[in-house]
Amino acid sequence: MAKPAKLLVYRHAAMTRLTHWINVLALTLLLMSGLNIFGAHPALYWGQKSTFAHPWVSTTAEQQGDRTVGVTRIGSAQFNTTGVLGYSGKPGAQEAVAFPSWATVPSYRDLADSRHWHFFFAWLFVINGLAYWLVGLVGGHIAKDLLPTGADLKPRNVWHEIVTHAKLQFPKGEAARRYNVLQKGAYLGVVLVLLPLMVLTGLCMSPGFNAATPWLVDFFGGRQSARTIHFLTATGIVGFVLLHLFMVVASGTWNNIRSMITGRYAIVPDKEENAA
Amino acid sequence: MTPTTHRRGWLQAAFAATGALALGACDRITNAPQAIGFLQKAEGLTRRAQRLMVDRKALAREFGAADISSDFKPNGSIDPTDADYVALRDKGFADYRLVVDGLVERPLSLSLADIRALASRTQITRHDCVEGWSSIARWQGARLGPLLDKAGLKKTARYLVFHCGDSLEQTLDGSGQYYESIDLIDAYHPQTILAYAMNDAVLPVAHGAPLRLRVERQLGYKQAKYIMRIEAVDDFAHLGRGKGGYWEDRGYEWYAGI
Numbered sequence: 001m002a003k004p005a006k007l008l009v010y011r012h013a014a015m016t017r018l019t020h021w022i023n024v025l026a027l028t029l030l031l032m033s034g035l036n037i038f039g040a041h042p043a044l045y046w047g048q049k050s051t052f053a054h055p056w057v058s059t060t061a062e063q064q065g066d067r068t069v070g071v072t073r074i075g076s077a078q079f080n081t082t083g084v085l086g087y088s089g090k091p092g093a094q095e096a097v098a099f100p101s102w103a104t105v106p107s108y109r110d111l112a113d114s115r116h117w118h119f120f121f122a123w124l125f126v127i128n129g130l131a132y133w134l135v136g137l138v139g140g141h142i143a144k145d146l147l148p149t150g151a152d153l154k155p156r157n158v159w160h161e162i163v164t165h166a167k168l169q170f171p172k173g174e175a176a177r178r179y180n181v182l183q184k185g186a187y188l189g190v191v192l193v194l195l196p197l198m199v200l201t202g203l204c205m206s207p208g209f210n211a212a213t214p215w216l217v218d219f220f221g222g223r224q225s226a227r228t229i230h231f232l233t234a235t236g237i238v239g240f241v242l243l244h245l246f247m248v249v250a251s252g253t254w255n256n257i258r259s260m261i262t263g264r265y266a267i268v269p270d271k272e273e274n275a276a
Numbered sequence: 277m278t279p280t281t282h283r284r285g286w287l288q289a290a291f292a293a294t295g296a297l298a299l300g301a302c303d304r305i306t307n308a309p310q311a312i313g314f315l316q317k318a319e320g321l322t323r324r325a326q327r328l329m330v331d332r333k334a335l336a337r338e339f340g341a342a343d344i345s346s347d348f349k350p351n352g353s354i355d356p357t358d359a360d361y362v363a364l365r366d367k368g369f370a371d372y373r374l375v376v377d378g379l380v381e382r383p384l385s386l387s388l389a390d391i392r393a394l395a396s397r398t399q400i401t402r403h404d405c406v407e408g409w410s411s412i413a414r415w416q417g418a419r420l421g422p423l424l425d426k427a428g429l430k431k432t433a434r435y436l437v438f439h440c441g442d443s444l445e446q447t448l449d450g451s452g453q454y455y456e457s458i459d460l461i462d463a464y465h466p467q468t469i470l471a472y473a474m475n476d477a478v479l480p481v482a483h484g485a486p487l488r489l490r491v492e493r494q495l496g497y498k499q500a501k502y503i504m505r506i507e508a509v510d511d512f513a514h515l516g517r518g519k520g521g522y523w524e525d526r527g528y529e530w531y532a533g534i
Contacts, residue, residue, distance in 0.1 A: 032302075040407040048339070048402060050409040052347050106306040107299050111406065112527030113306045119534070120318035207404045208533030211493045212330040214337045223402065223410050 009177055011265035013141065019132040020260055026125040027237065029117055032105040034234060035098070036114035042086075042098035044231055048222035056228070059086040061096030068094070122202065129195055136191075145179060146188050152181040170251045173270030186240065194237050201230035323531045330533075332461045336492035339400040339412050344475060348403070348411040350482035353454065356442035356502060364441070369486040374470075378437070378507035381428030388472065388486055394418040394426075397469050405496040406528065415490050417471035421464040424508075429460070433508040436463050437515060438489055441502035444522060456500040457512050457520040457530075458491055467492045470503065494532040497523040 012020075043055035059072045059081065070086025072079045082088070088100040101107040105117050136142040151157060161182050164170070171180060179187065203209050204217050204226035220226040248256045252266075259265035305311040356362070364372050369388055376384040398416040424436075437457045445452030462468055469490045472479050479485045484501025491498050498521075512518070517525035524530045 029302075037408070041405070041409050043409075045409075048343060048410065049345050049412045050347075050349070052349060052409070102295070102299060105299070105302045107303050110306070112523075113312065115406075116312060116315040116319065116527070117302075117306075119322055120315040123318050123321060203534075205404075205408075206326070206534035207336070207402075207495060208326050208330050208493050208531075211334040211336050217337075223404065227408060 005269070006266040007269045008264045008266050010263050011177070011259045012263045013139075014263065015132070015135045015139070016141065017260055017263060019128050022124065022128045026121045026128060027241075029105060029121045030125060031234060031238065032103060033114040033117035033121070036104040036106065036109065037111060037118060038231070039098040039104070039109050040111045044228045045224040046221065046228060047224055048217075050224055057231075059098045061087040068096070122199075125195075126199060129199070132191070142188075142191075146184050146191070148181050148184045152184065157181060168250050172268045176265075176267040186243075190237065190240055194233055194240065197233045198230065198237070201226045201233060205230070319529050322534060323529070326531070326533045330493075333465065334493070336401050336467055339402065341400065341414070343412050344400060344414060345411040348413050348474075348483070349405070349409060350480075351405060351407075351496065353442035353444055353501065354482040356481075358441055358443055361441035361502060365481060365485070372486050374487060374503065375505040376423070376427045376508075377505065378509050379430040379433035380424075380508050381430060382426070384423075384427050391418050391423075391470065391487065392472060395422045397466070399467055399469070399490070399492070401467070401490065401492050403496055403499065406523075406532075414475050415469065415471040416473035416476075417469035417487075417490060419466070420468045420470060420489075421466075423470070424463060427508075429508055432510045433460070434510050435459055435508070435512055435520070437507040437509055437512055437520075438500040438503050439505040439507060440500050441504045451516060451525075452522075454500065454502070454522045455516060456489065456498055456522070457509075457515075458489075458498070462491050462494075465491070495528075495534075497521070497528060498532045 042060070043050070043052075043058040045051055045055050055073070057072075057074050059070065061068050062071050068082075068087055069080055070082040070084065070088060072081040072085045084100060085098065087094060087096055089095050089097070097109055104114070106113055133142075136146075158181055161180050165182055170176070200216065201220060203213075204220055204223060210217050210223065217223055217226060220229055255266050305315075356365075372388055374384070374386045374391060376386070395418065396416060397419050398414060400412060400414045402410050402412045404410050420436075435457045436459075437455060440454035440456070442454050443450075443452045444454050458468075467490070470487050471484075471490050472487055474480065474483055479488060484499075484503075487503045488501040489499050489503060509515075512520045516522065519525045520530045521528075
């Protein structure tokens with residue numbers, strides 16, 4: 001039997017593609033410079049102020065006998081994270097540093113310069129996000145493509161999507177032309193919750209901005225809570241990206257990458273359509 | 277080696293090489309003055325956005341006594357070894373004089389008793405270090421505004437420079453001496469004080485005895501400790517490396533708002 005002919009459909013508008021790749025650049029550099037900034041005080045707290053003896057998360061380098069080890073603490077749990085968190089580097093040049101040099105920008109610890117990187121790409125990220133929102137709301141991308149429909153949200157459909165995703169079976173034919181409910185949920189969650197949360201908690205780091213909007217700091221439970229949520233939200237975005245990349249590979253690497261560059265996405269038509 | 281693992285190995289090597297190249301590029305950008313200067317331009321945008329959104333007279337949040345930190349972290353110099361400072365400290369600051377000069381009508385030389393007699397303010401505020409941590413304390417001190425009126429600022433005065441008694445870096449040319457500067461809007465802000473007491477006790481050496489600046493709504497490095505002299509100037513380009521403060525000279529922002 002001959003392989004069914006593939007049909008190229010126009011899937012991603014230019015604005016979606018442009019803002020996507022700008023976000024890849026901005027979020028990568030924000031994350032890497034952010035990990036460098038975190039290294040200046042690698043501990044997280046809840047509330048308004050730091051309780052130095054009792055952070056809820058911390059990474060340190062500690063002496064154990066004649067060896068130095070990286071120790072990461074989360075609550076009362078303690079992990080040896082030598083080589084990754086707390087203590088890392090090439091053999092002979094290991095140092096006490098929260099995140100390893102390959103994960104940070106610049107690669108060496110420098111709070112002043114990592115802040116320059118962070119705030120530059122924060123602006124790019126915010127401008128890019130506002131443009132995406134504006135065009136997405138006015139042009140209908142968010143309402144048309146991302147908001148789940150009534151049929152999407154029927155428990156039967158949601159369960160069906162969960163099961164087929166778990167089996168790594170992806171929709172074909174007409175169903176492949178649009179996002180499924182799990183995609184919609186994930187993308188909306190990132191666009192409407194995680195990314196805005198990143199900006200708002202980031203603004204709460206500013207003592208100047210705090211004076212203008214003290215209620216925002218209170219909303220997050222204090223300045224140190226806002227810093228913690230900034231870090232947790234970043235972790236959530238990293239988690240999303242890993243899952244996203246996994247699904248890209250699982251559902252056809254080149255087809256997905258092409259669709260995010262040229263907009264054209266290949267689908268396998270339904271049998272009837274193929275026969276016609 | 278099967279073709280698949282060979283290809284995977286090649287892909288991994290290509291990925292690692294691209295990553296290393298990108299990281300190397302980031303470091304090169306960081307070390308190129310023009311490139312980092314371009315990135316730093318965003319800070320100007322941040323400052324202007326903040327000036328637009330935040331009323332310069334807005335007050336910093338004040339807290340209750342229950343919020344005061346029991347572990348306020350001393351940072352920067354915590355026990356200066358500069359000879360002049362050590363001499364003053366060893367006599368309990370009895371010989372200390374705060375000099376107010378530069379572009380003023382009436383230069384002042386004030387003892388601690390003189391300063392304690394000035395109009396004062398007490399406030400419980402949060403100190404936010406650029407490193408990311410926060411501590412809360414009660415500060416009591418002389419309001420800077422009335423003190424400046426006593427000295428009478430000349431019309432040409434635009435900034436106040438705080439010359440400090442500590443060297444954070446030991447250098448031959450004295451460029452390691454701590455200093456800071458603020459503009460007149462911040463100087464006359466009601467919460468801007470020269471603090472001589474912390475949590476109802478005499479200001480400890482680790483926190484800047486005998487006198488430290490509290491200029492709330494800005495990061496910790498702005499809160500100059502061990503203040504010896506306040507100089508009114510029209511420009512601070514001739515001081516240090518010209519950026520208006522010890523940490524500013526080392527790449528941090530002068531407006532210190534985020």
